[in-house]
Amino acid sequence: MAPPNEPKPTPNTASSSASPCLFSLRDGELTVGGGGNDGSKAAAALxxxxxxxxxxxxxxEAFDPTTKAASDAPEELARQAASNxxxxxxxxxxxxxxASRAPCSVGRLPGPRRFLSVFRFKTCWSTAWAGRRGRDSQMETQWVLLEVQELAGAAGAGYVFVLPLVQGSFRSAIFPEEDDGVVICAESGSASVTATDFHRIAYVHAGDDPYRVMQEA
Structure with missing residues (x-):
């Protein structure tokens, strides 16, 4: 008989709970950053x-280290997720x-704010695309890396990575809209698979190194 599995230690999340989230949604604006040591640093409106x-x-708030998914993850990976x-x-x-297909406007990206993205232009083909405003984005965008100068520190400019996710039976992508609008569309691909709740359909992550931001996300 195989020996019983040893319990895995719960990752320490003290460092994550000590720092407030860099993102805020208030009064119709999604912002990142702000505060600063002297409280004078303004938040950047995304x-x-x-x-x-x-x-x-x-x-x-969404990451629970006591769940099975978290406990099954490598300890180092769980620790990194908690610290960031x-x-x-x-x-x-x-x-x-x-609905089986749920497009939802999530606001406007008025710019000018430089971004790099990847969009799907054929069933199995994607390519890079750059722009400065919401109107510059393409259909079926798979991810967006925004340059946020307001987050600039000693390492240079700041960045925000936007990643549409798979939630349950629904995949998602970013679409452009008139007047620099941005739409996140979730779809199941089947009229018999519908939902109303898409509260974790995209992920945003901020940092000062574009490669690390994408890796951490």
Whole structure:
């Protein structure tokens, strides 16, 4: 008989809970940063005109180290996720009626704010795309890396990575909208698979190194 599994230690999340989330959704604006040691550093507005059905959930609130998914993860990976929890958050939305395809406007990206993205232009082909405003984004965008100069520190410019996610049976992607609007669309691909709750349909993560930001996300 195989020996019983030894319990895994619960990752320490004290460092993540000590730091407030860098992202905030208030008064129709999605912002990142702000505060500073002297309280004078202004937050950077990423999206304006955010509708009331759009939600923001800090990663620290969503990450529970006691769950099976967290306990099955490598200890070092769980520790890294906990230590960087204040840098990330989930974007989501709710619908009044269940749907198999759910496009939702999440606000405007007025710019000018440089970004790099990857969008799918054929079923199995993707390519890079750059722009400065919401109108510059492409259909079926798979991720966006925004340059946020307001987060600049000793290492240089700051960055925010936006990653549409798979939630349950739904995949998601970013689409452009008129007047620099940004749409996140969740779809199941089947009319028989519907939902109304997409509270963790995209992830945002901030940092000062574009490669590390993408790796951590």
């Amino acid at each position: 999206l304006t005109g955010v509708p009331g059905n759009v939600t923001l959930t800090p990663f620290a 929890a204040h840098r990330g958050a989930f974007l989501g939305f709710a619908l009044p009626a269940a």
